[in-house]
Amino acid sequence: MNTSSASKAASEDASTQSVERTGWGRRGTGGVTIAARLCFENVVHRYGDTLSLRGIKLDIEPGEVVCLLGRSGCGKTTLLRVTAGLEYPASGRITINGREIAGPSVMLPPEKRGIGLMFQDYALFPHMTILKNVIYGLKDIPRAEAERQGHIALARVGLEGYAAEHPHALSGGEQQRVALARALAPRPSVLLMDEPFSGLDKRLRDHVREETMAIIREARATCIIVTHDPEEAMRMGDRIALMRQGRLLQVGTARDLYESPSDLYAARFFSELNEFEGVARGGMVETPVGMVSAHGRADGTPVMVAIRPQGISFTTAGDGVAGRVVGNRFLGEVDLLNVAVDGADVPVRVRARNAAPFVVGSSVWLVLDQRDVLVFDKLAA
Numbered sequence: 260m261n262t263s264s265a266s267k268a269a270s271e272d273a274s275t276q277s278v279e280r281t282g283w284g285r286r287g288t289g290g291v292t293i294a295a296r297l298c299f300e301n302v303v304h305r306y307g308d309t310l311s312l313r314g315i316k317l318d319i320e321p322g323e324v325v326c327l328l329g330r331s332g333c334g335k336t337t338l339l340r341v342t343a344g345l346e347y348p349a350s351g352r353i354t355i356n357g358r359e360i361a362g363p364s365v366m367l368p369p370e371k372r373g374i375g376l377m378f379q380d381y382a383l384f385p386h387m388t389i390l391k392n393v394i395y396g397l398k399d400i401p402r403a404e405a406e407r408q409g410h411i412a413l414a415r416v417g418l419e420g421y422a423a424e425h426p427h428a429l430s431g432g433e434q435q436r437v438a439l440a441r442a443l444a445p446r447p448s449v450l451l452m453d454e455p456f457s458g459l460d461k462r463l464r465d466h467v468r469e470e471t472m473a474i475i476r477e478a479r480a481t482c483i484i485v486t487h488d489p490e491e492a493m494r495m496g497d498r499i500a501l502m503r504q505g506r507l508l509q510v511g512t513a514r515d516l517y518e519s520p521s522d523l524y525a526a527r528f529f530s531e532l533n534e535f536e537g538v539a540r541g542g543m544v545e546t547p548v549g550m551v552s553a554h555g556r557a558d559g560t561p562v563m564v565a566i567r568p569q570g571i572s573f574t575t576a577g578d579g580v581a582g583r584v585v586g587n588r589f590l591g592e593v594d595l596l597n598v599a600v601d602g603a604d605v606p607v608r609v610r611a612r613n614a615a616p617f618v619v620g621s622s623v624w625l626v627l628d629q630r631d632v633l634v635f636d637k638l639a640a
């Protein structure tokens with residue numbers, strides 16, 4: 260046995276063990292995917308003169324779920340399309356388990372990459388049955404085997420009774436699951452999902468999202484999920500990759516990005532902010548709602564201070580910064596108040612519980628929780 264067949268045998272052995280561990284085999288719900296490492300090495304892409312990806316570097320661990328987050332037009336879909344083989348990178352390399360799938364020497368066609376792709380609109384064929392939709396990508400195996408695997412994939416997503424239906428007979432959530440079954444049927448080692456829940460209303464979305472995550476974890480596919488929604492990214496991603504204008508601005512866990520955003524742009528993604536300009540003096544920065552640490556910045560350094568509305572609370576008269584309530588809106592879990600304070604051009608936003616007594620016109624005193632204060636160099640803002 261040569262080295263490569265030995266390692267292949269080893270990985271097959273590993274996959275057999277994982278069959279037993281995860282229970283795929285016992286429940287007869289289909290074979291496992293061998294999770295893959297997906298690496299981007301300086302990937303650049305252009306649409307004519309538009310630079311849509313400006314040197315993407317990212318290593319995704321086998322079985323890891325990375326959420327790609329960013330504003331419209333930042334290049335999320337393009338990165339998925341380049342990975343899937345639907346677009347060519349201008350330069351750079353993409354590898355799966357060290358094997359180049361796109362780069363200077365190789366450009367594998369989409370069907371040879373072992374990648375499943377799920378589109379935002381599900382892209383189901385309306386004239387085909389659910390089973391035919393699911394087995395659409397299984398062209399290289401005999402029809403009977405493809406149908407067997409199609410039924411297994413439908414069982415995996417809890418739609419075994421729907422094989423003979425057509426897409427229009429299914430709800431939005433069921434169509435989403437058909438699309439997921441189709442993406443998983445060829446047992447891809449990498450699964451790419453473009454805004455997979457955006458077509459669903461909020462209540463259904465939470466439910467379908469949890470189900471989908473359970474299926475992805477069970478399938479052990481390495482996964483990139485594109486989303487606009489930071490909370491969705493925090494709920495689903497092992498890591499979040501925040502994109503801006505064709506670049507990865509920051510990659511890390513939800514906690515990394517929330518607590519230590521790389522700049523004001525990244526911070527704005529994860530919460531509403533009160534923003535103040537300031538200057539470091541004696542290790543502190545003065546803001547209209549109190550003094551905050553300058554985190555070691557030299558005197559005279561211009562900074563932007565960002566304070567989350569939930570980091571400002573009310574204290575007893577005379578203990579904090581004086582203000583006057585100019586707005587109070589009940590949001591259910593909390594009240595959102597606008598408070599006018601001296602030195603702030605716009606009212607300060609405060610999120611607080613049990614704030615009903617603070618009606619418009621009330622005098623209040625504000626105090627800061629330093630955990631909700633972020634300070635950035637002004638140049639980086």
Ligand SMILES: Nc1ncnc2c1ncn2[C@@H]1O[C@H](COP(=O)(O)OP(=O)(O)OP(=O)(O)O)[C@@H](O)[C@H]1O
Pocket residue numbers: 306309311329330331332333334335336337338
């Ligand atoms: N087919 C195309 N031809 C020319 N430019 C394109 C094409 N597709 C996308 N672009 C441009 O490339 C950039 C990245 O687009 P992309 O669709 O990847 O962004 P996105 O982050 O997925 O946006 P959205 O969240 O709105 O889907 C944008 O400036 C966009 O206008």
